[in-house]
Amino acid sequence: MRIVVTGCSGQLARSLVERSRERADTEVVTVGRPYLDLTRAETILPTIERCRPDLVISAAAYTAVDQAEAEPELAFAVNATGAGAVSEAAACLGLPVIHVSTDYVFDGSKEGAYVEDDPPAPLSVYGATKLAGEKAVAAANPRHLILRTAWVYSPFGKNFVKTMLRLAENREEVQVVADQWGNPSSALDIAEAVLEVAARMIQATDDSVFGVYHLVGTGVTNRADLARHVLAVSRTRGGPWALVRDVTTAEFPTPARRPANSSLSTARFSATFGCVMPAWQHSVETAVERLLRDGRR
Numbered sequence: 001m002r003i004v005v006t007g008c009s010g011q012l013a014r015s016l017v018e019r020s021r022e023r024a025d026t027e028v029v030t031v032g033r034p035y036l037d038l039t040r041a042e043t044i045l046p047t048i049e050r051c052r053p054d055l056v057i058s059a060a061a062y063t064a065v066d067q068a069e070a071e072p073e074l075a076f077a078v079n080a081t082g083a084g085a086v087s088e089a090a091a092c093l094g095l096p097v098i099h100v101s102t103d104y105v106f107d108g109s110k111e112g113a114y115v116e117d118d119p120p121a122p123l124s125v126y127g128a129t130k131l132a133g134e135k136a137v138a139a140a141n142p143r144h145l146i147l148r149t150a151w152v153y154s155p156f157g158k159n160f161v162k163t164m165l166r167l168a169e170n171r172e173e174v175q176v177v178a179d180q181w182g183n184p185s186s187a188l189d190i191a192e193a194v195l196e197v198a199a200r201m202i203q204a205t206d207d208s209v210f211g212v213y214h215l216v217g218t219g220v221t222n223r224a225d226l227a228r229h230v231l232a233v234s235r236t237r238g239g240p241w242a243l244v245r246d247v248t249t250a251e252f253p254t255p256a257r258r259p260a261n262s263s264l265s266t267a268r269f270s271a272t273f274g275c276v277m278p279a280w281q282h283s284v285e286t287a288v289e290r291l292l293r294d295g296r297r
């Protein structure tokens with residue numbers, strides 16, 4: 001099977017490429033700017049068509065959560081209009097689409113884990129544009145999976161795990177919010193699960209598998225405890241370390257509001273696809289070890 005993924009340098013795109021190399025029957029091709037630009041609708045269908053894929057993964061997005069507050073039009077163009085156009089292109093070519101969305105569609109006021117049917121109520125421009133993207137993707141192509149993930153980290157690109165290692169190099173202490181709870185998710189683990197379900201989607205003869213699913217690492221934590229785990233692993237492997245001081249969100253103001261609890265239930269995904277994600281602690285350990293060994297890219 002040949003899969004086209006939007007975005008070339010993205011964490012998930014690069015993880016999909018890496019994981020596909022372990023599968024003889026799977027080829028992943030990434031397409032990005034300038035050839036496929038989500039803000040230039042006319043670039044989308046021809047670029048995807050040229051790759052002759054069996055399935056499209058819509059992973060490219062405007063992911064700068066704070067920056068999005070200052071440029072909502074661009075974030076909307078990429079995350080909503082652009083995502084919808086990718087889904088429509090897939091539909092035109094007779095292909096199913098897997099679109100990646102976020103925990104930030106929720107406001108974080110729920111006690112316990114969000115399920116797929118809980119009402120979304122984004123607090124940020126990024127969250128609102130991703131929610132609009134979900135709707136556009138679903139409207140354009142009935143053969144869609146919308147996978148909401150969260151707190152993604154990997155050896156690639158920008159992410160919280162790499163930020164903590166970098167900060168610890170020059171600081172004795174880092175201040176991290178302890179009142180934001182969620183599910184740290186390894187892009188490599190997500191990629192593995194996505195390639196597993198991709199095959200199922202291509203073969204699906206009825207529409208029952210299509211829809212919205214939550215797909216995150218197993219277990220819930222807060223940002224400060226995540227940082228502490230990253231740096232504890234780093235220290236035992238001879239890497240940088242710093243003390244993590246708990247702060248409140250009020251003490252660490254940012255342009256975008258973020259949910260206090262955006263933990264997601266993966267019960268629907270596991271029940272449908274028989275796939276359980278590794279514990280977040282274990283995957284963080286693997287990622288930190290690799291980052292210390294191979295350097296941060």
Ligand SMILES: NC(=O)C1=CN([C@@H]2O[C@H](COP(=O)(O)OP(=O)(O)OC[C@H]3O[C@@H](n4cnc5c(N)ncnc54)[C@H](OP(=O)(O)O)[C@@H]3O)[C@@H](O)[C@H]2O)C=CC1
Nearest residue numbers: 007008009010011012037038060061063102149150151152
């Ligand atoms: N990172 C996270 O914590 C989470 C991410 N998600 C979602 O998962 C998906 C993958 O995230 P992740 O891999 O971390 O993203 P990254 O931020 O690592 O990569 C984003 C990708 O989108 C591409 N992109 C941005 N704008 C455009 C555009 N106009 N046209 C074409 N491509 C564009 C970038 O291209 P370029 O290489 O040219 O910059 C880049 O390849 C996204 O949909 C995101 O919303 C969901 C939950 C958590």
Ligand SMILES: Cc1cn([C@H]2C[C@H](O)[C@@H](COP(=O)(O)OP(=O)(O)O[C@H]3O[C@@H](C)C(=O)[C@@H](O)[C@H]3O)O2)c(=O)[nH]c1=O
Nearest residue numbers: 063065102103150151152160163175176177223252258
């Ligand atoms: C760097 C840093 C951040 N923080 C806080 C700020 C914020 O409230 C929280 C997370 O900060 P970040 O900006 O690293 O992460 P953020 O950009 O909010 O990450 C989000 O990205 C998008 C794409 C998603 O879809 C989400 O699932 C989520 O992963 O941690 C600290 O408390 N201390 C620090 O030193």
Ligand SMILES: [Mg+2]
Nearest residue numbers: 020021023026
């Ligand atoms: Mg292969």
